[in-house]
Amino acid sequence: MQVTFKSKDGERIIVKITDQPVTIGRSAKCEIVLRDDNVSRQHCRISLWDGEYIVKDLDSANGTFVNGERVDEAVLKNGDLVACGDTNLMVMGLKTKGVNTIISELAAEMAEKNQGCRTVMRKIVRQVDLKSGGTK
Numbered sequence: 001m002q003v004t005f006k007s008k009d010g011e012r013i014i015v016k017i018t019d020q021p022v023t024i025g026r027s028a029k030c031e032i033v034l035r036d037d038n039v040s041r042q043h044c045r046i047s048l049w050d051g052e053y054i055v056k057d058l059d060s061a062n063g064t065f066v067n068g069e070r071v072d073e074a075v076l077k078n079g080d081l082v083a084c085g086d087t088n089l090m091v092m093g094l095k096t097k098g099v100n101t102i103i104s105e106l107a108a109e110m111a112e113k114n115q116g117c118r119t120v121m122r123k124i125v126r127q128v129d130l131k132s133g134g135t136k
Contacts, residue, residue: 003089008035021047038085
């Protein structure tokens with residue numbers, strides 16, 4: 001995964017994030033240092049947990065926002081904007097599951113629960129109907 005942001009002088013900076021936690025803040029001790037007076041010394045942390053990247057606010061004075069919503073903790077997705085003070089970081093390069101992986105996982109779940117394709121499809125359709133306001 002990587003995050004992209006602009007430095008105070010307008011330079012675009014790309015930072016790759018691996019499986020090690022990354023702290024973001026004003027302090028020189030942070031892995032990503034933001035020169036932004038509205039950012040706390042240790043503002044937030046991004047870490048990999050159970051295959052997903054999580055951003056966690058570190059009790060910052062002005063909060064951490066993901067896509068405009070203040071969060072204590074949130075799972076990050078491609079295209080998310082993480083705001084720390086007046087600095088926006090864009091999340092990019094997250095690996096997503098391919099079709100073959102999804103089909104393999106679905107087949108394994110069907111075998112484990114001894115369910116056929118029609119049963120699984122009915123459940124999926126019900127969930128979609130409920131999310132779109134249906135009554136099924």
